[in-house]
Amino acid sequence: MRRQLIALDGKDESYYALEWYLNNVCRSGDEAVIFHCSQFTLNVGLPGAATNVELVSKKVQDALKKAEEITTKASEKIKTKGIKCYVIIKSGLKPEEAILQAVTEENVTHVIMGTRGLGTLQRAFVGSVSSTVVSNAKVPVTIVKKGL
Helix, strand or coil: CCCEEEEECCCCHHHHHHHHHHCCCCCCCCCEEEEEEECCCCCCCCCCCCCCCHHHHHHHHHHHHHHHHHHHHHHHHHCCCCEEEEEEECCCCHHHHHHHHHHHHHHCEEEEEEEECCCCHHHHHCCCHHHHHHHHHCEEEEEECCCC
């Protein structure tokens, strides 16, 4: 059985990778794992100062709502192809770490993900999720680059 993980971050490049998967990879009997890692930072103020709990709670709820919107949209598209679909939403980890963890935990056989097309210098400063996944995954990884 083929079980593909499609990593989505809500950006156009990841939706393009999803479309590419649907048009070129998926077939009857496959299982798809829609994966999203919520990445957000919380500024809780100075150490020892009172934290605005309502603001922190709102940021967490907004991130969860966005994750549900992203994964629901994708799973509905996949289900129209008759493919069994699972959704995984993670938070608290770097996206590349969470993807690699899910590959192992979910017995994924293939990873499909988009790329932002960072240059060498940009990648050196901000890192690249796709480069890290390609380098460390124990399964094949397809990086789908959005054309012009």
